[in-house]
Amino acid sequence: MNAxxxxxxxxxxxxxxxxxxxxxxxxxxxxALLPPQEAYAAPAPSMHYSVPAGSLxxxxxxxxxxxxxxxxxxxxxxxxxxxxPISGNFTVEQAILRQxxxxxxxxxxxxxxxxxxxxxxxxxxxxxTSELQAAxxxxxxxxxxxxxxxxxxxxxxxxxxxxxxxxxxxTNLALQDTAQSVQVVSRKLIEDRQAVSVEDALRNxxxxxxxxxxxxxxSINIRGFNVMxxxxxxxxNPNSSVNGxxxxxxxxDGIERVEVLKGPQAVLAGNSSPAGSVNVVRxxxxxxxxxxxxxxxxxxxxVKTAIDLGGPLNDDKTFQYRLNASTMHADNSFPDxxxxxxxxxxxxxxxxxxxxxxKVGAEFSTGRTSGPAATLYNNGRIQRLPxxxxxxxxxxxxxxxxxxxxxxxxxxxxxxxxxxxATYLDNTMNYRIHETYAAYPDGSLVTHxxxxxxxxxxxxxxxxIRGKIxxxxxxxxxxxxxxxxxxxxxxxxxYSGRISTTGNYNDPDSLSFPDIPDPTFKxxxxxxxxxxxxxxxxxxxxxxxxxxxSAKRAEWTSQTNVFYSPTRTKTSFSDxxxxxxxxxxxxxxxxxxxxxxxxxxxxxxxxxxxxxxxxPLAPSTGKSKEAGFKFNLLDDNLTITTAVFHIVQDNVAVYxxxxxxxxxxxxxxxxxxxxLNGQILPGWNISTSYTFAQPKDPDTSELTGYKTKVTAQPKxxxxxxxxxxxxDGRLRGLGAGIGVEAASDTVNGSTGNYFKMGGWAQTDASxxxxxxxxxxxxxxxxxxxxxxxxxSTTATYIGVKPGRTARLSVTYSF
Numbered sequence: 001m002n003a004x005x006x007x008x009x010x011x012x013x014x015x016x017x018x019x020x021x022x023x024x025x026x027x028x029x030x031x032a033l034l035p036p037q038e039a040y041a042a043p044a045p046s047m048h049y050s051v052p053a054g055s056l057x058x059x060x061x062x063x064x065x066x067x068x069x070x071x072x073x074x075x076x077x078x079x080x081x082x083x084x085p086i087s088g089n090f091t092v093e094q095a096i097l098r099q100x101x102x103x104x105x106x107x108x109x110x111x112x113x114x115x116x117x118x119x120x121x122x123x124x125x126x127x128x129t130s131e132l133q134a135a136x137x138x139x140x141x142x143x144x145x146x147x148x149x150x151x152x153x154x155x156x157x158x159x160x161x162x163x164x165x166x167x168x169x170x171t172n173l174a175l176q177d178t179a180q181s182v183q184v185v186s187r188k189l190i191e192d193r194q195a196v197s198v199e200d201a202l203r204n205x206x207x208x209x210x211x212x213x214x215x216x217x218x219s220i221n222i223r224g225f226n227v228m229x230x231x232x233x234x235x236x237n238p239n240s241s242v243n244g245x246x247x248x249x250x251x252x253d254g255i256e257r258v259e260v261l262k263g264p265q266a267v268l269a270g271n272s273s274p275a276g277s278v279n280v281v282r283x284x285x286x287x288x289x290x291x292x293x294x295x296x297x298x299x300x301x302x303v304k305t306a307i308d309l310g311g312p313l314n315d316d317k318t319f320q321y322r323l324n325a326s327t328m329h330a331d332n333s334f335p336d337x338x339x340x341x342x343x344x345x346x347x348x349x350x351x352x353x354x355x356x357x358x359k360v361g362a363e364f365s366t367g368r369t370s371g372p373a374a375t376l377y378n379n380g381r382i383q384r385l386p387x388x389x390x391x392x393x394x395x396x397x398x399x400x401x402x403x404x405x406x407x408x409x410x411x412x413x414x415x416x417x418x419x420x421x422a423t424y425l426d427n428t429m430n431y432r433i434h435e436t437y438a439a440y441p442d443g444s445l446v447t448h449x450x451x452x453x454x455x456x457x458x459x460x461x462x463x464x465i466r467g468k469i470x471x472x473x474x475x476x477x478x479x480x481x482x483x484x485x486x487x488x489x490x491x492x493x494x495y496s497g498r499i500s501t502t503g504n505y506n507d508p509d510s511l512s513f514p515d516i517p518d519p520t521f522k523x524x525x526x527x528x529x530x531x532x533x534x535x536x537x538x539x540x541x542x543x544x545x546x547x548x549x550s551a552k553r554a555e556w557t558s559q560t561n562v563f564y565s566p567t568r569t570k571t572s573f574s575d576x577x578x579x580x581x582x583x584x585x586x587x588x589x590x591x592x593x594x595x596x597x598x599x600x601x602x603x604x605x606x607x608x609x610x611x612x613x614x615x616p617l618a619p620s621t622g623k624s625k626e627a628g629f630k631f632n633l634l635d636d637n638l639t640i641t642t643a644v645f646h647i648v649q650d651n652v653a654v655y656x657x658x659x660x661x662x663x664x665x666x667x668x669x670x671x672x673x674x675x676l677n678g679q680i681l682p683g684w685n686i687s688t689s690y691t692f693a694q695p696k697d698p699d700t701s702e703l704t705g706y707k708t709k710v711t712a713q714p715k716x717x718x719x720x721x722x723x724x725x726x727x728d729g730r731l732r733g734l735g736a737g738i739g740v741e742a743a744s745d746t747v748n749g750s751t752g753n754y755f756k757m758g759g760w761a762q763t764d765a766s767x768x769x770x771x772x773x774x775x776x777x778x779x780x781x782x783x784x785x786x787x788x789x790x791x792s793t794t795a796t797y798i799g800v801k802p803g804r805t806a807r808l809s810v811t812y813s814f
Contacts, residue, residue, distance in 0.1 A: 049095045051086045053635065059083025059099045060117065067092045073117035078105070084635035087682045089727055091772075094158050101155065102163050102176070102636035108287060156187040156257045156281075160687050161639040161678035167234045167259050167279040169538065169548060170268065170479060171466065176630050179548050179584025179596040181643040183675050185258040189687055192723055192737060194296075194766065194779045194807050198249045198258060198280060203719060203741055205260040206673050206689025211712045212372070212790030212799030217397075222262055223647060224669040224695040224713045225275035225622075228604060229265070232280050233407065235421050236530075238458045238487045249280050251344040251365055253294075253306045253326040256281045262673065263624040263645065264582075264602035271530060271556060274602045274622030274647045285320035285350035285359060286310040291814045294326075298807040301339070302330035313349075320350045322361075334802040335388045336508075337370035337395065357409040364402055371395025373802070376439050376505075377748075377755045377795040384787065385505060388800040390445065391434035392513035401427040416467035427456040432516045434502065436796040443504040445511070449497035451519040458487035464534065477538040485530040495521035495565075521563070528558040548584035548598075553577070556605045574605050576619050586630075597627040602649075620666065622649040628673075638678035638686075646670050667710070669695040683725040683735070690718035706751045712791030714743035714759075725770060733770040737779075739763070746791055753795045760788055762801075777809040 051062045056078040064071045069092050081103045086095060096107045100117070108116055155162040162184050166172045175182055183205050195201040199218060202208045209221045220227045230237050232250060239249075249255075258280050261268075265277040290310035297303050306326035313319040325345040333340050348361030372395075373388040405423040412418055434447040464481030494517065503510035536550040558574045580603050586596035602622035628643035649666030671693035679685050694715055701707045719742070725735030742761035749755045766779035782788065782804050790799035 049086055049090055051083065051095070051099070053085040054083050055079075056081040056083045056099060056103070060096070063092065063095050063099065067095070071096070071117070077119065078117060081105070082635075084637065087727070089732060090158075097155060097158055098637075101159065102174070102632060104174070156184075158188060159637075159678065160186055160189050160685050161637075162186050162257065163636070163639075165259055167231065167261060167268070167281075169536065169550075170234060170464065170481070171477060171538065173538070175639070176594050176632055177546050177586055177588075179546065179586040179598045180600070181262040181626065181628060181641055181645075181673055181675070183260045183262070183641070183677075183689070185260070187256050188685075189677075189721070190252065190255070190258070191809075191811075192685075192766070192768075192777075193721060193739070193764070194777060194781075194809055195252060196807075197252055198255070198278070201252065201255075201258045202260065202278070204687050204689070204721060205258075206675050206718070207262060207671075207691040207693065208260060209712070209714065209717060209743070210790055212374075212792050212797070218790060218799065220278065221713070222260065222275040223645060223671065223673075223691070224667060224693050224710075225273050225647065225649065227275045227278060228273040229271060230278045230280075231268070232423070233282055233405070233421070234268075234279060235405070235423050235462055236460050236483070236485055237423075237425075238460070238485065239401065239425055239427050239456060249278075250282060250346070250363060251324075251326065251342070253308070253344060254282055254324040254346040254363065256283045262643070263598070263626055263647070264600040264622050271554075271604050272602050273604055273620075274624055274649050282346070282348070282361070283308070283310075283322055283324055285322040285348055285352075287312055287317045287320055287352070290322075292811060293814070294809065294811045296807060296809045298330075299802075299805045300330050300332040300334060302328065304328035318352055320352060322346075322348045322350075333370035334805075335373050335800075336393060337373075337389065338393050340368055340370050340396075342367035355411040358406070360404075360406040362402070362404045366400045367398070369397045369399075371397075371433060372797075373800040374436075375789070375798050375800055376436065377753075377798060378439055379441050382755075382757070382789065382798060383505070385508075387508040389508065389511075390436050390505060390797070391447065392511075395433050397429065397431045399427070399429045401425070412465075415469075416465065419462075419464050419466060421460075421462040423458075423460045425456065425458045425460075429454045429456075434513050434516070437499055439505065439796055443506040445502050445505045446499060447502050447513065448499050449494060449514070449516045451494045451497070451516045453492040453519050455490045456487065458485065460485045473542045475540040477540070479534065479536040481534040481536075483530070483532040483534065486528070488525070488527045490525045491523050492519040493521055493523040494519050521566075524560060524562045526558060526560045528556070531555040544588045546586045546588075548586075549582075551579060551581045553579050554603065558605065576603075576605055578603055578619070592632045594630045595628075596630065598625075600624045600626070617653055618651050620649060620651050620653075622647060622666070624648075634678070634680070638676070638680060641675045642673065644672040667695050667697050669693055683727045684722070685724075686720070686722040688718070688720035688722075690716075692716055708751060709747050709754055711747050711749065711754070711793055714746050717743040721764075723766075723768075725768075735768050735770065737764075737766045737768070739765070748792050748798070749795045750793055755795055757789060757791070757798075760786070762786065762788055773813050775809075775811045778806065779809070780804065780806045 049063060049066055051059050057075060060071055060073060060078065083099050084101065086098050093107055100106065104119055105117055108118055164172050164174050165178065165182050165184060169178065185201050185204050189204060190201050193204065199210060202220065207223045211219045211221055213219060230249065258278065260276065260278055262276045264274045265272050288311060290308065292308040294306040304326060308324050310322040311320065313321055328342040330339045344365045346361065346363040348359055350357065350359035371391050374390050375383045375385050375388050376390065403423060403425050408420040410418045430453050433450045435450045436445065437448040438446040461484045462481065464479050466479045469476040469478065498514065500514060502513050533553045534550065539547040556574065556576045560572050562570045564570065580601050582600045584596065584598035586594050588594050604620045624645060624647045626643050626645040628641060631640040633640065647669045652666035671691060674690045677687045692715065693713065695710045695713050697708055697710050699707060719739065721737065721739035723735055723737035726732050740761055740763050744759045746757050747754055748757050763783045764779065764781045765783050766777055768775060768777040782802065785804035788801040790801065792798045
């Protein structure tokens with residue numbers, strides 16, 4: 001037996017040495033009989049594992065024996081945790097990650113190549129921390145090994161229910177301990193469902209609905225309220241705030257996960273609505289080589305090619321990189337528009353040491369999206385048209401965005417760190433749309449020319465100091481931070497768009513549209529600044545009771561210049577300062593069941609002047625009360641979150657009979673959520689959600705002269721997606737998925753022209769074949785080819801979703 005194996009095995013079976021061990025290194029005995037160059041040969045990328053329940057130490061030993069790979073870990077570090085039973089085909093890292101799910105531990109490859117179990121947070125036993133530090137001080141190292149197989153095997157790549165999120169509290173807190181409903185759409189779920197955009201990925205999130213705008217930009221709602229703000233890597237993203245849409249986020253090929261934070265997020269996001277927020281997490285550099293190419297083709301001639309490359313740039317793996325790039329082109333778009341295209345590239349570099357993590361990256365994207373497929377409400381019903389197009393075939397949106405960013409995490413001591421992020425954004429959006437101006441019962445269509453160019457420049461900065469203070473049974477996790485955001489938006493329009501009769505919408509061949517000129521009239525310019533001081537304390541009592549207290553002193557200033565004509569300009573100012581608190585509490589009834597409650601607040605500058613007083617309207621505020629349970633079942637393979645909520649919004653701008661802007665109470669919504677994600681049995685994954693939301697708007701008939709109705713909000717909505725993959729036999733890796741998204745009926749339209757849209761359901765399905773080097777997926781969306789519509793606030797534009805669409809995806813790792 002060689003010296004390495006003797007030391008590892010002796011430390012494994014000798015109790016005295018086990019207590020004082022720096023690390024345990026486990027090597028299957030027969031590897032000692034191989035020549036040195038073969039003893040550490042790369043294993044097969046995937047194999048079958050069968051590990052029973054028990055201690056985490058025993059589970060890791062079982063994986064080491066079955067994989068014939070070396071795994072290094074500190075016995076005191078893993079002693080408090082239990083192993084989950086696993087059975088199925090995985091890479092060694094996937095098997096280990098399943099064992100570690102729900103613990104503050106991760107698997108990494110160290111500078112000398114050792115596959116090592118380490119802590120991802122500071123919440124580890126004090127004895128383990130001291131022993132790990134002793135190991136570093138002694139200078140002892142383990143023999144180098146090579147680990148191959150699938151790289152970048154994070155939770156997001158392997159499960160439907162990742163266990164942590166850093167966006168809700170800015171710290172890497174377990175979702176089980178987070179006193180808030182947060183739903184994570186992992187990369188595995190994104191890829192299994194063949195999501196082509198952030199909006200598409202959000203179909204898996206409970207309480208999220210999509211509303212179509214009459215100019216083709218869809219907006220996102222959560223629990224009945226429009227999402228006003230979003231973030232990327234936890235950093236406020238002003239580009240995602242435009243109309244509350246999902247178009248301003250990163251390309252789906254550069255996204256690791258999508259997080260839906262339900263309820264007000266003013267402490268984190270600043271200017272925001274009571275709805276909540278959507279945070280996307282970019283793909284990050286990797287310590288292990290990653291080389292993947294993806295090819296997709298779909299209906300209407302769409303072809304997309306994407307690459308995902310990553311790995312170390314030097315021997316000790318302190319310099320790492322990631323490069324994501326894709327190009328997409330389609331000759332045509334649903335239903336018969338001229339084509340679309342998208343090009344995207346996102347390089348990022350990282351420098352990683354024991355004390356410092358620094359990454360710098362950029363994103364460049366250009367694209368053209370075809371005009372919106374649409375119909376209208378006329379003659380007492382939603383019109384079924386021969387072709388769902390009310391504009392010209394060349395109507396389109398075009399965008400060009402450039403982003404640069406950095407992120408720094410610097411350890412100041414064992415328990416304290418300094419963290420800094422910054423993002424610069426330069427975005428230009430153009431659109432050319434023939435908007436429906438009037439539609440008559442006989443089918444005559446009158447359109448209005450719309451052309452717009454909008455430039456957005458923004459810089460965002462986020463700094464904080466985080467630390468932990470132990471006081472016996474009480475632990476304080478403190479964060480003190482400062483945020484700053486500056487943005488400038490300039491918009492150009494047509495000074496006077498032409499109105500013209502363009503034909504009959506029942507006869508697509510009769511439609512004829514004039515060309516739309518370039519916009520040259522500067523219509524408005526807005527400059528906004530947001531500053532915020534954040535104070536946060538997460539207090540743990542006996543590791544069972546968790547308090548999350550935070551407050552933000554927020555300052556908003558803005559100046560808007562509206563150009564009504566070349567000679568008439570109006571300038572308005574807004575300056576607001578407010579302390580915004582948020583409170584949360586959770587209690588671990590058992591290790592598997594947690595009860596929680598929170599009180600969250602929102603604050604949004606209105607930017608509207610009260611016409612009667614000449615003064616700006618007071619900011620809109622919102623308050624949310626939420627309580628629920630979180631369950632970690634089947635050894636943390638399945639997670640459930642239930643929540644009841646009550647949200648009230650105040651001081652929303654409305655207009656009286658004379659057209660004067662006045663303030664009125666906003667919407668009130670009551671309801672509950674149910675989210676279930678994870679693995680029921682080996683190979684059987686599921687993601688399902690259900691939301692009951694009952695919004696109520698105040699009666700403003702005395703003030704406005706008309707009674708309003710709640711529009712575009714279903715009382716019941718839900719989705720389910722489930723896949724099963726064969727785990728054994730000659731067809732191992734073959735699987736199928738099926739999903740349904742559905743909602744109850746809604747009221748749509750606007751005052752004086754409300755209409756009802758019936759309930760609906762969309763069914764999707766796929767078949768796939770997973771192998772260590774490649775994956776082939778054939779999916780079909782809207783498999784029954786139903787006419788499905790976006791919710792709308794106008795009868796003259798109702799967005800139409802695509803019919804039956806097949807998509808073939810092939811991914812190859814090399």
